[in-house]
Amino acid sequence: MPALREREQPKKPAAQRGGLQRRRFGVHADHNNYKWWALSCTSLGMLLATVNSGTLIIALPTLKRSLHTNLLELVWVILAYMIASTVLVLTAGRLSDMFGRKRAYLGGFLVFAIGSLGAGFAANGTELILWRILQGIGGAFLFANAAAIVTDAFPREQLGLAMGTNTMVAAVGLVIGPVLGGALVAIAWQWVFWFNVPLALAGTVWGAVFLREISGRETEREWDMAGTVTFTIGLTGLVLGITKGGISGWGSPTVLCSLLAAAVLLPAFVVIERRHRAPMLDLRIFRSRLFSAAAASAFLNGLARFALMFVFVFYFQGAQGDTPITAGVKLAPLAIGMLVSSPLAGIWADRHGSSRLMAALGMLVTGAGIALMTTMQRDTSYLPIGTYMFIVGVGSGMFNSPNTAAMMGVVPAHRRGIAAGARVLVQNTGAVISIAFVLAVITASVPKLVLFRVFSGLAHHLSDHQLSPFIANMHTALWTLAIVSFVGAVVSAARPSHEAELDLGPAPARETAAPRTKVAESVAAVPAARTEAVAARTEAAAARTEAVDPAARAVL
Numbered sequence: 001m002p003a004l005r006e007r008e009q010p011k012k013p014a015a016q017r018g019g020l021q022r023r024r025f026g027v028h029a030d031h032n033n034y035k036w037w038a039l040s041c042t043s044l045g046m047l048l049a050t051v052n053s054g055t056l057i058i059a060l061p062t063l064k065r066s067l068h069t070n071l072l073e074l075v076w077v078i079l080a081y082m083i084a085s086t087v088l089v090l091t092a093g094r095l096s097d098m099f100g101r102k103r104a105y106l107g108g109f110l111v112f113a114i115g116s117l118g119a120g121f122a123a124n125g126t127e128l129i130l131w132r133i134l135q136g137i138g139g140a141f142l143f144a145n146a147a148a149i150v151t152d153a154f155p156r157e158q159l160g161l162a163m164g165t166n167t168m169v170a171a172v173g174l175v176i177g178p179v180l181g182g183a184l185v186a187i188a189w190q191w192v193f194w195f196n197v198p199l200a201l202a203g204t205v206w207g208a209v210f211l212r213e214i215s216g217r218e219t220e221r222e223w224d225m226a227g228t229v230t231f232t233i234g235l236t237g238l239v240l241g242i243t244k245g246g247i248s249g250w251g252s253p254t255v256l257c258s259l260l261a262a263a264v265l266l267p268a269f270v271v272i273e274r275r276h277r278a279p280m281l282d283l284r285i286f287r288s289r290l291f292s293a294a295a296a297s298a299f300l301n302g303l304a305r306f307a308l309m310f311v312f313v314f315y316f317q318g319a320q321g322d323t324p325i326t327a328g329v330k331l332a333p334l335a336i337g338m339l340v341s342s343p344l345a346g347i348w349a350d351r352h353g354s355s356r357l358m359a360a361l362g363m364l365v366t367g368a369g370i371a372l373m374t375t376m377q378r379d380t381s382y383l384p385i386g387t388y389m390f391i392v393g394v395g396s397g398m399f400n401s402p403n404t405a406a407m408m409g410v411v412p413a414h415r416r417g418i419a420a421g422a423r424v425l426v427q428n429t430g431a432v433i434s435i436a437f438v439l440a441v442i443t444a445s446v447p448k449l450v451l452f453r454v455f456s457g458l459a460h461h462l463s464d465h466q467l468s469p470f471i472a473n474m475h476t477a478l479w480t481l482a483i484v485s486f487v488g489a490v491v492s493a494a495r496p497s498h499e500a501e502l503d504l505g506p507a508p509a510r511e512t513a514a515p516r517t518k519v520a521e522s523v524a525a526v527p528a529a530r531t532e533a534v535a536a537r538t539e540a541a542a543a544r545t546e547a548v549d550p551a552a553r554a555v556l
Contacts, residue, residue: 037210038153042146043169044203045109049139050170052116052196053081054177057309058328059185059192061317061457063128066189071455072247073125075439078310079239079432080129084136085143086428087232090280093144094223101145101152102213106204108141113200120190131193138200143424152214171342174335182325227272227280234265235429239436246440281422285411293495294407295426297359300488301399302430304481305366305392307438309334311474312389314454319378319467321460333386337393338400345398356406360492362399366392367485374475374482378467395485403492434481441477446470 057078064074096104115135122128184191241258248255273279286292309331316327345358369391376385407423443451446469453459454470 034212035150035153035155038149038212039165041105041203041207041211042150043165044199044206045105045142045146046170047173048109048112048196048199048203049142050173051177051180051199052135054174054328054331055181055184055192055195057313058178058181058324058331059189060313061455062185062189062324064456065458067122067125067128069125069128071439071443071451072244073129074455075243075310075435076129077125077132079243079435081132081136081139082428082432082435083232083236083239084133085139086425086432087228087235088137088140089144089424091223091228092140094280096141096145100213101149102207102211104141105145105149105211106207108138108145109200109204109207110138111135112138112142113197113204114138116193116196116200119193149211168339171335171339175332175339178328178331179325180328182323182328185324222278224272224276224278224280227269227276230265230269230272231280234262234269235432237265238262239432242433242436243439246443281425285422288410290410290496291407293491294359294403295422297363297399297403297488297492297495298407298423298427299430300484300491301363301366301396301403302427303434303437304363304370304430304485304488305396305434306431307434307477307481308370308389308392310435311438311442311477314457315376315474317457318454318459319471321457324457330382330386331389333390334393337390337395338397339393341394341397342401345401356402356492356495358402359399359406360489362395362397362402363485363489363492365395365398367395367482367489369395370478370482370485374478376471376474378464378471399492406495438477438481441480442470442473444473446473 060074060077063069063077064071069077092104092108112135115131115133115138119128119131119135122131180195181192184195237258237260241255241262244252244258245255250256270283273281273283286295312331313327316322316330317324322330341362345362348358369388372388372391373385376388404423447466450459450462450466450470453462454467459467459470
């Protein structure tokens with residue numbers, strides 16, 4: 001039987017350790033108030049991630065003018081971060097399981113701070129994209145651990161309150177991010193990134209002082225390098241091919257090579273995952289019809305709604321000539337609608353036991369809101385536009401909670417971490433493709449001068465006739481997104497309402513810490529402690545999805 005680790009041994013009072021009295025800030029992990037300190041750390045991380053995305057997207061027209069970027073570089077400032085954080089969130093979660101959540105979470109803060117500092121000093125679009133990738137790596141470690149840390153700290157009966165608090169904080173970040181971005185741009189575009197640095201450093205110090213490493217570590221150390229690299233390159237090739245094809249033409253060698261790489265590597269990723277002993281994504285969970293249909297709905301939901309904020313930033317600042325801070329205020333109904341409907345939809349689904357109907361209705365409401373947006377013209381007043389955005393936000397909130405519950409409920413406890421990662425992966429992949437697709441549609445057959453002025457926030461100097469190709473293409477893109485949302489409603493309605501739990505084999509062995517409330521009194525007590533810790537770790541893995549999703553919705 002393995003020996004107890006050092007941290008499992010009874011600790012002597014401070015007065016007995018070398019005769020020195022040392023005071024430790026915060027409380028011990030078994031203290032009743034520790035959970036609130038842990039929640040404060042994770043809430044700060046969620047606030048940082050969501051505010052960052054909102055502030056940046058408002059600054060895009062200013063970045064184009066200041067850094068003299070081309071349109072492809074500008075959109076990749078957003079996409080590079082999304083791809084890095086999407087692809088690496090599963091890897092970050094696995095590394096955290098192996099080496100400790102506190103260490104990984106604090107490392108995420110530090111990497112995010114370094115990326116933000118460097119981004120503010122970027123001299124051109126390429127440098128900014130590289131720094132954004134570094135930000136995405138840090139963000140992946142924050143996303144993968146926030147809710148897991150909360151789940152470790154809170155008892156089951158209070159977990160809903162804790163996760164709801166994290167989600168509320170993230171929603172606040174979604175609301176204030178665009179407004180704050182408008183104010184920061186008025187000072188200098190660099191402050192959109194530098195503003196993150198003190199927040200990230202504060203999160204690092206706060207977490208170092210108050211977080212405790214209370215969970216065990218997985219004994220299986222094998223890492224699916226081949227799957228991670230294959231999926232990263234394949235998804236990047238697909239998105240690059242779509243975005244560049246709309247701007248430079250589909251016959252470009254770069255476009256053809258990128259799409260070819262995606263066509264080869266994405267199927268190869270599936271083959272690798274089926275054969276790997278410790279795959280990045282366990283494809284066996286897709287044996288369930290319910291899980292597969294809910295995952296398809298999540299992908300279609302991401303595809304339908306994630307490009308909307310991207311579209312509206314340039315519609316408000318370009319076509320309507322708004323200032324960045326005014327555009328930021330105008331974007332608020334998207335987040336407010338989701339903030340209002342998400343908890344209500346979750347409560348309804350819990351009480352009535354039917355997530356299928358609520359998820360399908362959510363996709364229908366989202367599609368209806370997007371379809372109404374196709375009536376917008378250059379001079380449309382804000383009242384109908386704000387109403388349409390609020391409708392889309394409400395529909396998104398109606399869909400997310402019930403669909404997530406359906407996906408997680410059919411998977412056995414020890415595989416819920418994989419299921420959570422799969423849901424995030426498919427929805428964020430849809431989000432990345434959404435932005436790439438919309439950019440390709442909007443830029444098609446629009447004169448270069450018009451595109452330059454729209455994406456630089458200078459289109460108010462254009463006549464209605466000159467701007468009409470952009471508006472027409474925007475309507476085409478919106479109709480396509482609405483149809484995708486309606487298809488998602490059909491998929492949601494067609495999935496089974498109930499299904500037996502999947503049989504995915506026994507839970508993996510883990511090296512775990514002793515129970516938090518009492519140090520093990522003998523080696524014979526270790527197996528029971530391990531059993532309890534495995535259950536807690538499983539709940540934490542399942543909860544990761546709630547940490548990732550609010551931040552991913554920041555580019556709604």
